[in-house]
Amino acid sequence: MLNRSSGVWICVALAIGAVLFALLATNPYYTSLVVWILTNAVLASALRFVLQIGELNIATAAFFGIGAYTAAITAVLFGWPFWLTLVLAPLVAATLSALFGWVTLRAKGPYFLLISFAVTEVIRLIYTQTNAIGGNSGLVGMFPPMAIDAYYPALAVALLAATLFALYGVERSDLGRMFMAIKNNDAIPRSVGLNVVFLKVLCVVIAAAAVGLAGGLHAYANNVIAPADFTYFVAILALAYVKIGGEGHPFGPVLGAAVLTLVGQWVAGISAWENIFYGAVIVATVLAFPGGLVGLATRARSLVIRSGQ
Amino acid sequence: MSAAASAPTGGEVLLRAERLERRFGGLTAISDFSFELREGEILGLIGPNGAGKSTTFNLISGFIRPSSGRLVVMGRDVTGASAMTISRLGLVRTFQHNSLLSEMSVIDNILIGTYHHRSGHERRMEKVREVAGMTGLTDHLKAIAGNLPHGLQRMLSIAIALAAEPRILCLDEPLTGLQGAEVGAALDLFEALRTTHGLTILLVEHNMRAVMRACDRVIVLNYGRLLAEGSPEAVSRDEAVIEAYLGRGR
Ligand SMILES: Nc1ncnc2c1ncn2[C@@H]1O[C@H](COP(=O)(O)OP(=O)(O)OP(=O)(O)O)[C@@H](O)[C@H]1O
Numbered sequence A: 001m002l003n004r005s006s007g008v009w010i011c012v013a014l015a016i017g018a019v020l021f022a023l024l025a026t027n028p029y030y031t032s033l034v035v036w037i038l039t040n041a042v043l044a045s046a047l048r049f050v051l052q053i054g055e056l057n058i059a060t061a062a063f064f065g066i067g068a069y070t071a072a073i074t075a076v077l078f079g080w081p082f083w084l085t086l087v088l089a090p091l092v093a094a095t096l097s098a099l100f101g102w103v104t105l106r107a108k109g110p111y112f113l114l115i116s117f118a119v120t121e122v123i124r125l126i127y128t129q130t131n132a133i134g135g136n137s138g139l140v141g142m143f144p145p146m147a148i149d150a151y152y153p154a155l156a157v158a159l160l161a162a163t164l165f166a167l168y169g170v171e172r173s174d175l176g177r178m179f180m181a182i183k184n185n186d187a188i189p190r191s192v193g194l195n196v197v198f199l200k201v202l203c204v205v206i207a208a209a210a211v212g213l214a215g216g217l218h219a220y221a222n223n224v225i226a227p228a229d230f231t232y233f234v235a236i237l238a239l240a241y242v243k244i245g246g247e248g249h250p251f252g253p254v255l256g257a258a259v260l261t262l263v264g265q266w267v268a269g270i271s272a273w274e275n276i277f278y279g280a281v282i283v284a285t286v287l288a289f290p291g292g293l294v295g296l297a298t299r300a301r302s303l304v305i306r307s308g309q
Numbered sequence B: 001m002s003a004a005a006s007a008p009t010g011g012e013v014l015l016r017a018e019r020l021e022r023r024f025g026g027l028t029a030i031s032d033f034s035f036e037l038r039e040g041e042i043l044g045l046i047g048p049n050g051a052g053k054s055t056t057f058n059l060i061s062g063f064i065r066p067s068s069g070r071l072v073v074m075g076r077d078v079t080g081a082s083a084m085t086i087s088r089l090g091l092v093r094t095f096q097h098n099s100l101l102s103e104m105s106v107i108d109n110i111l112i113g114t115y116h117h118r119s120g121h122e123r124r125m126e127k128v129r130e131v132a133g134m135t136g137l138t139d140h141l142k143a144i145a146g147n148l149p150h151g152l153q154r155m156l157s158i159a160i161a162l163a164a165e166p167r168i169l170c171l172d173e174p175l176t177g178l179q180g181a182e183v184g185a186a187l188d189l190f191e192a193l194r195t196t197h198g199l200t201i202l203l204v205e206h207n208m209r210a211v212m213r214a215c216d217r218v219i220v221l222n223y224g225r226l227l228a229e230g231s232p233e234a235v236s237r238d239e240a241v242i243e244a245y246l247g248r249g250r
């Protein structure tokens, strides 16, 4: 069996490999593909992070957009320095998510899901109706500084990978244990003096900071953003990554994002069928192997071990 | 009411409920219910099914708010206060149903109880080991709570509460489903908690023999109202109490 620390070391090696690839590959198609895979991995991991408290947060898509718009507005409209805009992206997303969480997290399950969906679409509509930020066509012209332009994909990959490790670290900490307890039976943490509402808000805020940073990095990677990039569908895709990779394991969403993003490159060729394809894959996965790819690997390994005895 | 028998301890009043009332829509689950819990005592709260015992627990622990009445814990008015506030004042309750974190390990269950007052993993684990020792869970720390035998699950729900270091421990039917020897061990634990750890206990229990053995004083609820109060012996001979239990076919 792989133990936990060797699993972490493999992930560190994978992350270093991804950074090196982004640094050394000369074809910009491949470097931006690596950035996009890690962006999706952060989106999926953040969605799963909030699933720890038992809530499906569609507004993950909204906070990704808020991070992207924050970086784009401060960079293009205000002309603020690159690093400052990248710090503001997660900060603004986290702050707004605290407000969002404080108001909405008294609702649970389907109610919370619907509210988070509505909030996502309302925020998108606000972008489209605000001419100062480009309305429907969005904003263009977010470029990393000349000095680091060549290294930008590697920088983005490094920051996104660090974000993934940070989410994992929180999950493994005392805080992660409290999140799990809230999902399992929130009456128990309440009965021993924990502030359950605050913990739930904190969970949403941490996840929003992660996707906020990813959004900021996406704005610079893409150079152009538009409201249509931040619909609820971003969260649905993230959910697909989580389900296909495996919800039970922190590496699941990363694996799911990698596999589906790569497959998506190929499916995009038959564009009209793209969403049908994703839908079919989600349904098939959930029905056929509910543990996702990671669950499948674990089952296969235990079969091998058993037959080896 | 046999009020004379109701003052076995001269301890300070840790919990006072004054004319509590709780309605659920048209149903009045608790009405005009007053009682006191004094330091160092084991107070029994009994009554037929549906009498309002668990509702009383929900009220005094801040899980639900009273429709009217007043609640004082450790000298502080906590009427309408949150479960967090009341728990941090030192009143911790267990649950009749769903009383643990079934998908988590025994260690994790007990650890959850330590978070609001202990810092540092080592100090928390120290508490986990201490509490697990008292509740007979030392050999099961790694087990998933939902897979434990029933008796140990009941003990684990008490262990979670103890990890929060309460001064008042409210137990909602902790003996349900326990086997003979387990009941004896649990009663010994309650007595030890009172004498060596200075806890004050409010015990809801249907096992009358256990109530007689464990409690200094008993209050009886019927249809959400106080029916009788006194020593276990006095209450068990009380005509109205016998009538309430027999009248419901128990
Ligand atoms: N949340 C609620 N909503 C509506 N009615 C409730 C609620 N909680 C309790 N009740 C009602 O209040 C009354 C008292 O219930 P409670 O659970 O307090 O009884 P109990 O004395 O604990 O009974 P048991 O011995 O069966 O555990 C019952 O009629 C019950 O149906």
Ligand SMILES: [Mg+2]
Binding pocket: B053, B054, B055, B096
């Ligand atoms: Mg009850």
